[in-house]
Amino acid sequence: MTEDPSTPDDAQRPEEEPRFSFTDKRKVNPEDGTIRPSGDTPATEGQGAGEPVDSFDAEAAQLFEQAAQSGDDSSLPADAGRVAELEGKVTELTEQLKRDQAEYVNSRRRIEGAAQVSKDAAIAGVLGSLIGVLDDVELGRQHGDIAPGTPFHAITQKLEEVLGSHGLRRFGAVGEEFDPNLHEALMHEDADDVETATISLVMQPGYAMNERILRPARVGTRGPA
Numbered sequence: 001m002t003e004d005p006s007t008p009d010d011a012q013r014p015e016e017e018p019r020f021s022f023t024d025k026r027k028v029n030p031e032d033g034t035i036r037p038s039g040d041t042p043a044t045e046g047q048g049a050g051e052p053v054d055s056f057d058a059e060a061a062q063l064f065e066q067a068a069q070s071g072d073d074s075s076l077p078a079d080a081g082r083v084a085e086l087e088g089k090v091t092e093l094t095e096q097l098k099r100d101q102a103e104y105v106n107s108r109r110r111i112e113g114a115a116q117v118s119k120d121a122a123i124a125g126v127l128g129s130l131i132g133v134l135d136d137v138e139l140g141r142q143h144g145d146i147a148p149g150t151p152f153h154a155i156t157q158k159l160e161e162v163l164g165s166h167g168l169r170r171f172g173a174v175g176e177e178f179d180p181n182l183h184e185a186l187m188h189e190d191a192d193d194v195e196t197a198t199i200s201l202v203m204q205p206g207y208a209m210n211e212r213i214l215r216p217a218r219v220g221t222r223g224p225a
Helices: 008-012 055-075 080-129 131-142 151-165
Strands: 168-171 183-190 198-204 206-209 212-215 217-223
Touching: 080 131, 080 206, 080 212, 131 151, 151 168, 183 198
Parallel strands: 183 217
Antiparallel strands: 168 206, 198 217, 206 212
């Protein structure tokens, strides 16, 4: 009588139980970057010899090897000379832009300045033409023809306010020190009790627009001979 070597587990196991195996189909070995032969290669088996190599796999392996050898060199510009040339061009164009902007600002200032001069000249011409009217208004005020509270007095006040908004001002009053740049002396009275000539009589007041003299004040002075 012979002993049966089978075990109870073997008796329960089907005669043909399917067995599973895993196959690594990657063309390039991820561990060392070498090329694997075409076809299915089990993960547990080594690389076969003499089998054909796919051209795409060969190129991938070559690139993998170059990247491993170059290290961080792959991050450098492909053409440093071209990059330097472009940077120089950018610098040149930036400087040219700054010069053009400065020239534009200067041109704009010159144009605005010339326009302001022309505007001031036009306003001065209009104000100068009204000085005769203002002289009549002042004479009427001195003689009592323009009494406060009358309609004509209100009109003259509005006229002087409007002209004043454009820079017109009246100057020249009795007691002021004589200034040849502002006053025109039509008569003079010698006096030893004063050290400088002063205005003793205003024949016509002077008018100016801001700092521009439209007409000097015509006065009589009193002072040293």
